[in-house]
Amino acid sequence: xxxxxxxxxxxxxxxxxxxxxxxxxxxxxxxxxxxxxxxxxxxxxxxxxxxxxxxxxxxxxxxxxxxxxxxxxxxxxxxxxxxxxxxxxxxxxxxxxxxxxxxxxxxxxxxxxxxxxxxxxxxxxxxxxxxxxxxxxxxxxxxxxxxxxxxxxxxxxxxxxxxxxxxxxxxxxxxxxxxxxxxxxxxxxxxxxxxxxxxxxxxxxxxxxxxxxxxxxxxxxxxxxx
DNA sequence: AAGGATTTCAACCGCGTATTG
DNA sequence: CCAATACGCGGTTGAAATCCT
Numbered sequence: 001x002x003x004x005x006x007x008x009x010x011x012x013x014x015x016x017x018x019x020x021x022x023x024x025x026x027x028x029x030x031x032x033x034x035x036x037x038x039x040x041x042x043x044x045x046x047x048x049x050x051x052x053x054x055x056x057x058x059x060x061x062x063x064x065x066x067x068x069x070x071x072x073x074x075x076x077x078x079x080x081x082x083x084x085x086x087x088x089x090x091x092x093x094x095x096x097x098x099x100x101x102x103x104x105x106x107x108x109x110x111x112x113x114x115x116x117x118x119x120x121x122x123x124x125x126x127x128x129x130x131x132x133x134x135x136x137x138x139x140x141x142x143x144x145x146x147x148x149x150x151x152x153x154x155x156x157x158x159x160x161x162x163x164x165x166x167x168x169x170x171x172x173x174x175x176x177x178x179x180x181x182x183x184x185x186x187x188x189x190x191x192x193x194x195x196x197x198x199x200x201x202x203x204x205x206x207x208x209x210x211x212x213x214x215x216x217x218x219x220x221x222x223x224x225x226x
Numbered sequence: 227a228a229g230g231a232t233t234t235c236a237a238c239c240g241c242g243t244a245t246t247g
Numbered sequence: 248c249c250a251a252t253a254c255g256c257g258g259t260t261g262a263a264a265t266c267c268t
Contacts, residue, residue, distance in 0.1 A: 009238075011237080032254075044238095050236085050237065051236090085255075097235085098235085101234070102234095104258095105233065
């Protein structure tokens, strides 16, 4: 009889966060299902991935959405629907989960309220042509969405050696825990003769891997690391 | 101050898609 | 091809925080 390994659920502890970040910093992301075991975590790969993507990944902006960001979300939601990952790709450093939460808890209500107000303020003679022209305006304004090149390079990135395929991988750590975990990691790395500076964010190697790509389907420039 | 109602958001779940063998 | 596995996405839940009476 084979007993399933215990899988913890619920809120992540700081200790678990540190284990996950330290592991990813050191070995990179290679297989979410296998990683927790090697990282000493009693979590599902899915849970680890979610925690990393939505919380621990560095350069994530959390809370305090600016007016511009909110307007962008409203505009894109109208155009794309609830495609949160596509919307998040257009809002640098915001996660799809954060955007989804913000929409569900605040923006949706605001939009409904504004629609009700505008409906009561105007006559009921909306033609479909007017609807279309509004959509066209949305489309054209989308063309002015800034590309990733318009935003500064993310800071606080760290790169590690992927011991499984001997290739360099970009992995990151949140600015909150960066120095704590860096010092945690440097000891064994130095002991093994690993030169942290050689793969620092300023190094040639780092830049050579830090590129943007064009998504022809969604028609925008994206950063694969975000 | 108390406690019920409401809001927020981290995390889970299920499903569709992509990849691999 | 096909099945198994891994990944990614969007909907939903529930605990914690905040607000209100």
